[in-house]
Amino acid sequence: MIMKERIHKDVVIIGAGMAGLTAALYCGRMNLDTLVLENGIIGGQIANATDIENYPGFISVKGSDLIGTLQTQAENFGAVIDEFDEIEKVTLKTSPKIIETIEKIYEADVVIIASGMNRRKLPLPEEKKFAGRGVHYCELCDGHAYNGKIIAVMGGGNAAVDAANFLTKYAEKIYLIHRSEFRADEVSRKKLLSNDKVTVMLQTEIKALRGDKRLEGVEIFDKKTGETKTLAIDGIFVNIGVEPNTQLFKDELTLSASGRIIAGEDCRTEIEGVFAAGDVREKEIRQLTTAASDGTTAALLAEKYLAKLKG
Amino acid sequence: MVKVYTVTGCPNCEKVKRYLASKDVEFVAYDIEQNDAARAEAKRLTGMDYAVPVTTIDNENFVMDFDKKALDELLCL
Numbered sequence: 001m002i003m004k005e006r007i008h009k010d011v012v013i014i015g016a017g018m019a020g021l022t023a024a025l026y027c028g029r030m031n032l033d034t035l036v037l038e039n040g041i042i043g044g045q046i047a048n049a050t051d052i053e054n055y056p057g058f059i060s061v062k063g064s065d066l067i068g069t070l071q072t073q074a075e076n077f078g079a080v081i082d083e084f085d086e087i088e089k090v091t092l093k094t095s096p097k098i099i100e101t102i103e104k105i106y107e108a109d110v111v112i113i114a115s116g117m118n119r120r121k122l123p124l125p126e127e128k129k130f131a132g133r134g135v136h137y138c139e140l141c142d143g144h145a146y147n148g149k150i151i152a153v154m155g156g157g158n159a160a161v162d163a164a165n166f167l168t169k170y171a172e173k174i175y176l177i178h179r180s181e182f183r184a185d186e187v188s189r190k191k192l193l194s195n196d197k198v199t200v201m202l203q204t205e206i207k208a209l210r211g212d213k214r215l216e217g218v219e220i221f222d223k224k225t226g227e228t229k230t231l232a233i234d235g236i237f238v239n240i241g242v243e244p245n246t247q248l249f250k251d252e253l254t255l256s257a258s259g260r261i262i263a264g265e266d267c268r269t270e271i272e273g274v275f276a277a278g279d280v281r282e283k284e285i286r287q288l289t290t291a292a293s294d295g296t297t298a299a300l301l302a303e304k305y306l307a308k309l310k311g
Numbered sequence: 312m313v314k315v316y317t318v319t320g321c322p323n324c325e326k327v328k329r330y331l332a333s334k335d336v337e338f339v340a341y342d343i344e345q346n347d348a349a350r351a352e353a354k355r356l357t358g359m360d361y362a363v364p365v366t367t368i369d370n371e372n373f374v375m376d377f378d379k380k381a382l383d384e385l386l387c388l
Contacts, residue, residue, distance in 0.1 A: 047322040048322060062320075083326065083329070132359065138321070
């Protein structure tokens with residue numbers, strides 16, 4: 001059995017989205033030995049965002065550009081980001097705290113959890129059969145395949161409406177299908193409704209996916225009329241919300257009913273030296289700006305905690 | 312030569328490219344949205360119209376998406 005290398009860090013940040021990278025920027029500027037571990041994509045949900053128009057200081061910015069700049073800022077101040085190793089286990093109640101990855105064992109005085117949210121999968125048994133064969137979760141990656149085709153976007157929030165707006169550059173026809181009413185903001189909604197390619201189907205549920213080797217249609221149920229019919233489409237992009245990425249922490253920290261980490265506005269959790277920042281923290285408002293705010297708060301209070309710890 | 316089939320703006324495509332670069336693996340990236348021959352080759356490999364990222368070293372065995380273990384095995388890293 002190969003012994004894993006043990007490495008000490010002042011701060012380990014779990015997650016390289018807006019909250020995690022902001023925390024890394026602040027920790028780096030305070031000369032803390034800082035490591036960011038990311039199991040998925042740097043940027044998290046924002047990596048897929050096409051046009052962000054509500055981040056102060058930018059008229060409109062691509063998610064990948066915003067996050068790329070933030071990553072450079074954090075790295076310029078000495079934070080190290082590892083997006084290739086993968087966390088297997090965390091032990092937070094000990095001192096130091098232990099984060100075990102596939103390759104290494106990290107001992108950290110402070111852990112900032114900023115693991116964010118994962119996109120919710122389409123909850124239908126046929127999802128597995130059609131995933132990548134008509135059922136998609138990344139507009140930027142797979143949208144190009146639907147040039148001149150008929151597609152659907154499932155969901156009614158900002159992510160869904162923005163995805164549909166983006167996909168109008170490829171598709172000939174887009175159905176936006178949502179089981180209740182719009183939750184997207186008015187700016188995105190107006191843009192969508194002004195596009196002739198788009199048909200909005202609210203109060204409509206997707207009951208089943210149809211097709212042989214790849215998706216050919218969806219069975220939909222109109223809740224207003226009680227009518228069920230099959231809609232022929234070539235592909236569907238699913239944007240039905242997100243779920244907190246807290247699987248690693250469920251035995252260590254108290255989670256809310258929605259699976260998020262319970263911590264106050266100061267981002268302190270029930271364990272000293274463990275902070276929760278961004279969308280993974282239970283709170284009412286979850287925006288890019290509040291994620292940045294959480295990252296800042298967690299980093300500054302982490303530095304205070306470390307100063308006290310080291311006397 | 313290692314080939315990576317990608318599209319512009321695809322986060323996982325960028326991650327695969329960063330990983331190969333971190334391991335000093337020389338590779339050529341093809342944008343299948345801009346290059347019909349590359350698109351046809353990616354389709355031949357995977358049987359899918361649009362799968363990205365796809366990484367191959369021998370034009371037969373390939374890895375889809377970012378899968379570190381599979382990439383390590385494919386490229387003997």
